[in-house]
Amino acid sequence: MLQKLLNEQVLDPKNAEKVYALAQEYDRLEQGAMAVSLYLKAADLSKDKILQYKSMISIGRCYDRQGNRRYTVEGAFLDAAALLPERPEAHYLLSKFYEMGNMWKHSLMHANIGLKLSVNSRNLDIGYPGCKALAFQAALAKWYVTGTQEGKHALFDLKFRTVLDTEHKERVDRILNSIFYPDTIPYTQEDFSRFKFPFPGCEKIHNNYSKHFQDLFVLSVFKGKKNGTYLEIGSGDPFVHNNTALLETEFDWKGISIDSSQALCYNFKENRHNTVICADATEIGYEDLFDKHCVGPVVDYLQMDGDEASIQILKKLPLKEHKFGVITFEHDSYRLGTEIRDEARAILKKHGYVLLVNDVAFTELCAYEDWYVHPDIVEIDPAMRGKKDVNFVWDYMMEPIA
Amino acid sequence: MHDLRHHGLVYYALKRGGSLHPITLPKELTNETGIMNPSIFLHDGKILLNVRHVNYTLYHSEGKKFPHTWGPLQYIHPENDVTLRTHNIMCELDGNMNVLNAGRIKMNLDTDPTWNFIGLEDGRLFAWEDRLFLCGVRRDCYDDKGKGRMEMCEIEFIDGEWQEVSRNPIPAPGDDGTYCEKNWMPVLDMPWHFVKWCNPTEVVKYDIEDRTTTTVHLDESKFLKAFARDLRGGTQVVPIGQGRHLAFTHEVDLLKDVFYRKDGHYNHRILVWDQDWNIIHHTKDFHFLGTQIDHTTGYEYNIEFATGLTFLDGNVLIAFGYQDNGTFILKMPEQVFFDFVARG
Numbered sequence: 001m002l003q004k005l006l007n008e009q010v011l012d013p014k015n016a017e018k019v020y021a022l023a024q025e026y027d028r029l030e031q032g033a034m035a036v037s038l039y040l041k042a043a044d045l046s047k048d049k050i051l052q053y054k055s056m057i058s059i060g061r062c063y064d065r066q067g068n069r070r071y072t073v074e075g076a077f078l079d080a081a082a083l084l085p086e087r088p089e090a091h092y093l094l095s096k097f098y099e100m101g102n103m104w105k106h107s108l109m110h111a112n113i114g115l116k117l118s119v120n121s122r123n124l125d126i127g128y129p130g131c132k133a134l135a136f137q138a139a140l141a142k143w144y145v146t147g148t149q150e151g152k153h154a155l156f157d158l159k160f161r162t163v164l165d166t167e168h169k170e171r172v173d174r175i176l177n178s179i180f181y182p183d184t185i186p187y188t189q190e191d192f193s194r195f196k197f198p199f200p201g202c203e204k205i206h207n208n209y210s211k212h213f214q215d216l217f218v219l220s221v222f223k224g225k226k227n228g229t230y231l232e233i234g235s236g237d238p239f240v241h242n243n244t245a246l247l248e249t250e251f252d253w254k255g256i257s258i259d260s261s262q263a264l265c266y267n268f269k270e271n272r273h274n275t276v277i278c279a280d281a282t283e284i285g286y287e288d289l290f291d292k293h294c295v296g297p298v299v300d301y302l303q304m305d306g307d308e309a310s311i312q313i314l315k316k317l318p319l320k321e322h323k324f325g326v327i328t329f330e331h332d333s334y335r336l337g338t339e340i341r342d343e344a345r346a347i348l349k350k351h352g353y354v355l356l357v358n359d360v361a362f363t364e365l366c367a368y369e370d371w372y373v374h375p376d377i378v379e380i381d382p383a384m385r386g387k388k389d390v391n392f393v394w395d396y397m398m399e400p401i402a
Numbered sequence: 403m404h405d406l407r408h409h410g411l412v413y414y415a416l417k418r419g420g421s422l423h424p425i426t427l428p429k430e431l432t433n434e435t436g437i438m439n440p441s442i443f444l445h446d447g448k449i450l451l452n453v454r455h456v457n458y459t460l461y462h463s464e465g466k467k468f469p470h471t472w473g474p475l476q477y478i479h480p481e482n483d484v485t486l487r488t489h490n491i492m493c494e495l496d497g498n499m500n501v502l503n504a505g506r507i508k509m510n511l512d513t514d515p516t517w518n519f520i521g522l523e524d525g526r527l528f529a530w531e532d533r534l535f536l537c538g539v540r541r542d543c544y545d546d547k548g549k550g551r552m553e554m555c556e557i558e559f560i561d562g563e564w565q566e567v568s569r570n571p572i573p574a575p576g577d578d579g580t581y582c583e584k585n586w587m588p589v590l591d592m593p594w595h596f597v598k599w600c601n602p603t604e605v606v607k608y609d610i611e612d613r614t615t616t617t618v619h620l621d622e623s624k625f626l627k628a629f630a631r632d633l634r635g636g637t638q639v640v641p642i643g644q645g646r647h648l649a650f651t652h653e654v655d656l657l658k659d660v661f662y663r664k665d666g667h668y669n670h671r672i673l674v675w676d677q678d679w680n681i682i683h684h685t686k687d688f689h690f691l692g693t694q695i696d697h698t699t700g701y702e703y704n705i706e707f708a709t710g711l712t713f714l715d716g717n718v719l720i721a722f723g724y725q726d727n728g729t730f731i732l733k734m735p736e737q738v739f740f741d742f743v744a745r746g
Contacts, residue, residue, distance in 0.1 A: 044465025
């Protein structure tokens with residue numbers, strides 16, 4: 001093949017396409033130096049920007065194979081990007097190039113430019129793996145530029161919301177294993193088709209507020225119930241990582257929230273309609289509180305998030321007089337051990353609660369909550385039972401991506 | 403001659419029954435960097451080809467549309483290595499110019515380099531008195547300023563590989579006071595003789611025993627004004643009968659772009675000498691693989707270098723490097739070749 005292409009090129013020496021074809025053959029044969037000469041000749045001879053673009057990219061790749069010629073590799077890719085800035089391939093390669101030098105802002109810029117361009121680009125057959133690879137570059141760079149949750153979210157989305165090739169899947173796994181998943185795993189409307197436990201009104205939800213799907217779990221158990229009730233212990237911010245915001249704003253639930261932070265309670269009062277009480281949840285007289293606020297014998301949802309004090313608070317609740325349809329109980333067993341979790345399980349079992357989802361976890365390993373239901377109040381859907389061991393919340397709530 | 407000027411000697415040859423043979427070497431030997439300036443020689447019934455392998459890949463934008471960051475002509479080394487390293491790779495070819503085997507010549511007499519051009523460069527392959535030599539320039543052992551001298555490197559095939567068995571630096575004739583000597587052309591049928599310079603032709607004889615060099619022919623009155631540039635050495639000087647000799651020579655234009663960055667252009671030419679070392683014939687200057695022309699200035703830009711020539715079975719085999727990056731053998735029927743030479 002090389003001989004044939006060489007003869008064709010020599011006998012038609014100003015034909016840039018033939019020079020390029022010969023360059024490709026040298027390239028395929030791992031004869032990088034000669035390939036460089038020919039690619040450059042093709043680019044110089046041609047007036048076709050696509051061929052010039054492909055040539056410059058190939059030059060960069062040839063030098064890259066030889067190793068330790070970074071200025072030259074960068075220059076060739078920049079030439080390509082300058083030539084056809086509207087194409088994604090050069091931006092992808094530049095993003096990867098800058099990744100190798102830990103130049104993350106450069107890497108991020110080119111990844112994001114490439115992503116903007118990649119949708120309508122036809123394949124040029126120059127080893128560009130497509131927009132998912134650009135998405136990976138963008139996510140990786142975002143993480144290393146910011147070190148924030150936003151970067152983690154981008155990587156998490158790649159792992160769980162994108163079909164990746166094996167190489168990128170393994171890279172995403174390695175990175176997430178070292179930096180951990182994001183603090184929160186949000187639901188968006190794009191996840192609806194994969195949501196395992198849909199309920200009436202679910203399709204209209206654009207996003208939720210809980211850290212790990214607690215609000216959607218409650219609504220799933222109650223099949224999208226309107227005008228429910230709740231007691232929220234450890235409410236925190238009125239919206240960020242909040243388990244009742246969606247219930248109130250979209251499903252008209254009423255309830256009482258309790259938190260010890262004056263700042264958060266002030267914020268809550270300013271931004272939510274339902275009641276918030278600023279108090280130490282371990283010192284509240286719950287029977288008086290329920291009387292004062294006319295809380296009936298059945299409350300649909302109890303959030304118990306008192307950190308190390310969760311078990312102490314649970315013991316103060318009038319569990320004989322009041323039943324809760326759903327309880328999300330934070331035990332943080334991944335960091336506090338299983339003592340609190342096991343004691344709570346014993347108490348709640350004694351009061352008739354069914355542990356529907358045990359050891360809810362924010363990774364495949366780190367269990368921090370148990371989710372209970374009371375069979376007197378809600379009908380238990382067997383499909384909603386968790387696994388016996390750890391229930392990573394994403395896997396519990398979402399079908400795997402096809 | 404139109405196709406010669408515009409398309410090169412290879413095009414000319416292929417149109418007349420010649421053939422061009424690319425030489426490729428495994429990347430384990432080359433790391434895909436430049437293989438260039440090959441020298442071909444028939445020895446003990448074998449077709450041998452010495453290929454210069456360097457640690458750089460030349461970047462040369464002939465058309466100037468895509469110059470390197472540092473200019474249109476750049477030697478791209480590893481960025482942590484400022485040396486220009488040359489290794490010599492000996493190949494055995496079959497009659498169709500396929501590489502049967504290839505391996506780096508083991509330079510047993512290497513010493514710690516004193517300058518950053520390391521290795522024997524542009525070695526011409528030939529045998530005198532049944533001893534096989536590579537003769538090129540070495541610049542890594544004289545001083546720390548790049549002084550270079552021609553060197554005869556005697557090689558033998560020992561224990562399954564080509565090895566250097568003796569090294570013979572060649573002083574310049576006279577007081578040996580020049581900075582760098584290169585591209586001397588060995589005269590194949592005159593042991594120990596080189597054409598040191600072409601115009602006027604200077605022939606020197608090296609005494610390998612006492613390591614002295616003597617000028618045996620130089621007549622400055624024979625300087626020919628026909629050439630615009632210096633005629634520099636190229637291939638071996640081969641006998642062609644009736645006391646005549648023939649060789650490919652090269653000429654260089656060292657150019658600068660508008661930003662004063664270096665550029666370059668090589669031409670070749672074939673010279674014929676009579677028995678008294680008079681240049682009795684020469685061709686026009688030409689390229690092998692054509693070039694790109696700057697239509698506003700008329701400048702041409704091409705880097706090629708022929709360092710080997712031999713005759714075999716009615717053909718002439720010309721070994722040349724392209725852009726310091728590729729190695730080729732042009733096979734031309736002798737009749738076509740001499741017809742080309744005769745046309746001038």
